[in-house]
Amino acid sequence: MPESSPVRRRLFDLALWVLLSVPVLLRSDPADGGSWLQVAVGVTVLGGCVAVSRRWPLLPVAVTVAASLPASLELFTPSYSLALVAFGYLAGRRQDHARGSLWLFGAVAAVGLLLTRLTGTSLGPWFALLLALALAIVAPWLVGRYVRQYDRLVRSGWELADRMEREQAAVADRERLRERSRIAGDMHDSLGHDLALIAVRAGVLEVDPGLGPEQQRAAGDLRRAAAAATERLRDVIGVLREEGARAPTTPPDETVAELVDRARASGLDVTLSAAVPEPPGMTGRALHRVVQEGLTNAAKHAPGAAVTVGLRETASRVTVRVVSGPGTGSGPPASGGSGLVGLDERVRLAGGTLAHGPLPGG
Known part of the structure; x- marks a missing residue:
């Protein structure tokens, strides 16, 4: 059963005890020929059964049956019939395994048959006992088992959904880290190139005869x-890159126009509409990656479709738009979108925003 607070459990048990005690009070009223001793014993027994029903769910059923059989071999007594139904349901609701209940039901039937033989009565009361057992105990027990299994199924569904949500978030985080690793590789390519140029120019100054010894020593x-900064940069980027990651096959200084030409040469029907020069630095690399991912997705998920790449500049930003029409082929199934997660991270780090999805016209 779902966990609840101790106060709520106590209130539930108290209300159940009061409810089950009402038939005992009504049928054992001294004014109707009963006695206060029967009232006290019945209420006390029911209170004890309610108290132990959470730890030993089958014990209240057995005690209530034992209290009912001396009064009627047919197992139907106005004082305890409601208790049989309630404890039967709670046993099915709270029990982990059904074997003990089946043994108890068989034992009740066997004891009823034995009492019938010992008292010398016909089998009619025993068949009535079986009917009362089925309706007052077994049927509520089955309902309780169903409710328990349904609750477990619902909890399992929520747990599975929560686990899938966490796994999806973990995949997105890994893709963001992977994209940052690729950005680190791009930084290594650009900064390494700049540092190499600095080293070359310093080497030229080091051997320039027009400079004095101090200037040549400073150039050296x-x-x-x-050179040392280049080595340290390579070591740091090597740590940040994923194990087994290869160097990017795309040239570090490739422009969007060159990328589009390469895609067109590969057979993709792509048109470039560029109204502005490409920005330098990290923004330019992010722009390049947006176009690259857009062309890749168009080739994968809309084969044969015409693709349009547009660049335009507003007052404060550069906008790139990659649009493809419906494909003429079946194409592979859609991916999990991890490429777009990484692309969104790269664009965000460059100070921009990324939007993707179907157009209103399809």
Whole structure:
């Protein structure tokens, strides 16, 4: 059963005890020929059964049956019939396994048959006992088992959904980290190139005869510092890159126009509409990756479709738009969207926003 607070459990048990005690009070009233002793014993027994019903769900059923059989071999007594139904349901609701209940039901039937033989009565009361057992105990027990299984199924569904949501978030986080690793590789390519140029120019100054010894020594120090910085940069980026990750096959200085030409040469029907020059630095690399991912998705999910790549500049930003029509082929199934997660991270780090999805016209 779902966990609840101790106060709610106590209130439920108290209300159940009061409800089950009402038939005992009505049928054992001294004014109707009963006695206060029967009232006290019945109410006390029911209170004890309610108290132990959470830890030993089958014990209240057995005690109530034992209290009912001396009064009627047919197992139907106005004082305890409601208790049989309630404890039968709670046993099915709270029990982990059904074997003990089946043994109890068989034992009740066997004891009823034995009492019938010992008292010398016909089998009619025993068949009535079986009917009362089926309707007052077994049927509520089955309902309780169904409710328990349904609750477990619902909880399992919510747990599965929660686990899938966490796994999806973990995949998105890994893709963001992977994209940052690729950005680190791009930084290595660009900064390494700049540092190499600095080292080359410092080397030229180091051997320039027009400079004095102090200037040549300073140029040599600059060349060595640039070389050491390049080595440290390579080591740091090597740590940040994923294990087994290969160097990017795309040239680091490839423009969007060159990328579109390469895609067109590969057979993709793509048109470039560029109204502005491409921005430099990280923004330009993000722009390049947006177009690259858009062309890749168009080729994968809309084969044969015409693709349009547009670049335009507003007052404060550069906008790139990649649009493809419906494909003429079946194409592979859609991916999980991890490429778009990484692309969104790259665009965000460059100070931009990314939007993707179907157009209103389809």
